[in-house]
Amino acid sequence: MEFLRPAGWEEALAAKAEHPDAVPLAGGTDIMVELNFGRRRPRTLLDLSAISELHAVERTPSAVRLGAAVPYTRIVEDLADVLPGLAMASRTVGSPQIRNRGSVGGNLGSASPAGDAHPALLAAGATVEAESVRGTRHIPVEEFYTGVKRNALAEDELIRAVRVRPAAGPQQFSKVGTRNAMTIAVCAFALALHPGSRTVRSGIGSAAPTPVRAPEAEEFLGRVLDEGGYWESGEPVPPLVAEEFASLCAAACDPIDDVRGSAAYRRHAVRVMAQRTWEWAWAGYRPGAARNDDEGGAACV
Amino acid sequence: MRVTFTVNGRRCEADDVWEGESLLYVLRERLGLPGSKNACEQGECGSCTVRLDGTPVCACLVAAGQAEGSEVLTVEGLADFARQRSGEPEPDQLSPVQEAFNRAGAVQCGFCTPGLLVAADELLERNPLPSDAEIREALAGNLCRCTGYEKILDAVRLAARGAGEE
Ligand SMILES: Cc1cc2nc3c(=O)[nH]c(=O)nc-3n(C[C@H](O)[C@H](O)[C@H](O)COP(=O)(O)OP(=O)(O)OC[C@H]3O[C@@H](n4cnc5c(N)ncnc54)[C@H](O)[C@@H]3O)c2cc1C
Ligand code: FES
Ligand code: FES
Numbered sequence: 001m002e003f004l005r006p007a008g009w010e011e012a013l014a015a016k017a018e019h020p021d022a023v024p025l026a027g028g029t030d031i032m033v034e035l036n037f038g039r040r041r042p043r044t045l046l047d048l049s050a051i052s053e054l055h056a057v058e059r060t061p062s063a064v065r066l067g068a069a070v071p072y073t074r075i076v077e078d079l080a081d082v083l084p085g086l087a088m089a090s091r092t093v094g095s096p097q098i099r100n101r102g103s104v105g106g107n108l109g110s111a112s113p114a115g116d117a118h119p120a121l122l123a124a125g126a127t128v129e130a131e132s133v134r135g136t137r138h139i140p141v142e143e144f145y146t147g148v149k150r151n152a153l154a155e156d157e158l159i160r161a162v163r164v165r166p167a168a169g170p171q172q173f174s175k176v177g178t179r180n181a182m183t184i185a186v187c188a189f190a191l192a193l194h195p196g197s198r199t200v201r202s203g204i205g206s207a208a209p210t211p212v213r214a215p216e217a218e219e220f221l222g223r224v225l226d227e228g229g230y231w232e233s234g235e236p237v238p239p240l241v242a243e244e245f246a247s248l249c250a251a252a253c254d255p256i257d258d259v260r261g262s263a264a265y266r267r268h269a270v271r272v273m274a275q276r277t278w279e280w281a282w283a284g285y286r287p288g289a290a291r292n293d294d295e296g297g298a299a300c301v
Numbered sequence: 302m303r304v305t306f307t308v309n310g311r312r313c314e315a316d317d318v319w320e321g322e323s324l325l326y327v328l329r330e331r332l333g334l335p336g337s338k339n340a341c342e343q344g345e346c347g348s349c350t351v352r353l354d355g356t357p358v359c360a361c362l363v364a365a366g367q368a369e370g371s372e373v374l375t376v377e378g379l380a381d382f383a384r385q386r387s388g389e390p391e392p393d394q395l396s397p398v399q400e401a402f403n404r405a406g407a408v409q410c411g412f413c414t415p416g417l418l419v420a421a422d423e424l425l426e427r428n429p430l431p432s433d434a435e436i437r438e439a440l441a442g443n444l445c446r447c448t449g450y451e452k453i454l455d456a457v458r459l460a461a462r463g464a465g466e467e
Binding site: 001002003005025027028029032033035036037041042045047049094095096097098100101180181182 | 302319320321323342343344345347350356357358359361362363364366367369420438439441442443
């Protein structure tokens with residue numbers, strides 16, 4: 001085995017171009033388990049942990065550029081104001097030790113349907129910045145997941161960063177698991193309200209072969225909010241709307257039975273989470289408010 | 302390959318390290334530091350918790366090569382480290398967290414103890430008077446099969462109080 005440890009990003013891209021089969025290594029919380037158990041014996045490991053660019057967060061008014069290797073702990077501590085949904089999701093990952101190493105870049109690299117970052121990224125409308133010596137691609141996150149544990153990266157590409165608009169409205173994340181810490185999601189749900197574009201976006205984890213959105217549900221809720229003047233008034237929205245939204249979210253799932261839960265349970269849980277996250281999010285919505293910083297006390301904080 | 306890093310303030314070199322080898326393996330099998338325990342090798346139990354450049358991590362999930370040039374603190378160095386931090390020159394003493402674990406009866410078989418000590422010490426460094434919720438949260442990645450955790454919580458509270466009184 002070969003261990004490559006580029007000191008900079010250009011060097012890493014060159015190494016990946018030269019060794020397309022090299023396995024990138026960030027926090028190692030997925031890869032090292034596979035190595036320790038002999039499930040994987042890559043010819044080359046490409047350690048990205050020394051590359052400062054991947055640990056950087058750049059904030060502008062229109063985007064947060066989250067370096068691929070920024071650990072969850074920093075997202076929770078530093079980015080809850082601009083990426084509230086992702087911060088809530090990050091907060092539920094593993095344990096402090098896992099959050100100190102694990103990264104969104106690694107979550108995307110593994111592209112497990114159970115990865116907790118995915119629903120939050122889908123709901124927020126994130127873009128994956130994939131780069132190679134050939135250039136940069138900005139991939140909308142919903143196009144990034146191509147199959148069970150498969151993603152859209154070409155073999156010479158690495159993830160440089162994830163770009164997300166700073167939240168302009170409430171975001172929520174909810175996860176069903178067997179306990180509060182160190183639990184892989186049975187299923188998860190994220191919701192983001194985007195008052196600027198008067199849209200609603202969702203993300204569902206562990207309830208289909210890939211993380212997915214619920215487009216019909218989003219469209220339905222967006223239309224109701226728009227036509228009812230709710231974005232302007234901030235008035236309570238009839239409970240029937242929440243029920244219909246939740247049903248459409250459940251219908252967007254394509255779950256399987258496995259050791260963590262049955263397909264029917266997952267569908268049910270997504271319905272419940274969709275309804276709750278919507279109620280939490282709407283309770284935190286104030287017309288005209290640029291941003292809501294402290295919503296979601298009952299959720300994954 | 303050769304890996305060079307600092308462990309408990311001492312520069313260490315390990316030779317013939319396999320490229321896929323974990324930091325935990327290097328510490329235990331190559332550097333003669335068996336304090337960090339190996340139980341699950343998958344990040345679930347926390348018995349291998351060490352600090353890597355100050356941050357608590359599972360040593361079983363760090364590739365040895367990723368530790369190149371960094372500073373590692375293991376339970377073997379905890380007493381010295383705590384002494385230097387507090388500025389009190391009392392050699393050959395356990396750290397306050399270690400004392401508290403002993404006194405509170407937080408150690409039974411002891412297998413989980415090294416990881417818990419490193420994690421608890423880091424918590425108290427960051428947050429000298431943690432709430433119970435904060436203690437539980439900070440130690441959520443460390444499993445113990447023996448104590449039922451209550452004595453461990455007692456020990457951390459005791460260590461926090463002890464430090465507060467001084
Ligand atoms: C005990 C334990 C608990 C866990 N709990 C959770 C949980 O609750 N929720 C959850 O979502 N996950 C969980 N995980 C899984 C894991 O922590 C996450 O998937 C994490 O995001 C992986 O990030 P990493 O930086 O450690 O990735 P690594 O293990 O370093 O890499 C993961 C994959 O991504 C690729 N990769 C990494 N960086 C890049 C890059 N920049 N460009 C291209 N490819 C890249 C790697 O080649 C690899 O295929 C847990 C893991 C453990 C061991
Ligand atoms: S041995 Fe590393 S977490 Fe269990
Ligand atoms: S004392 Fe035995 S595992 Fe904790």
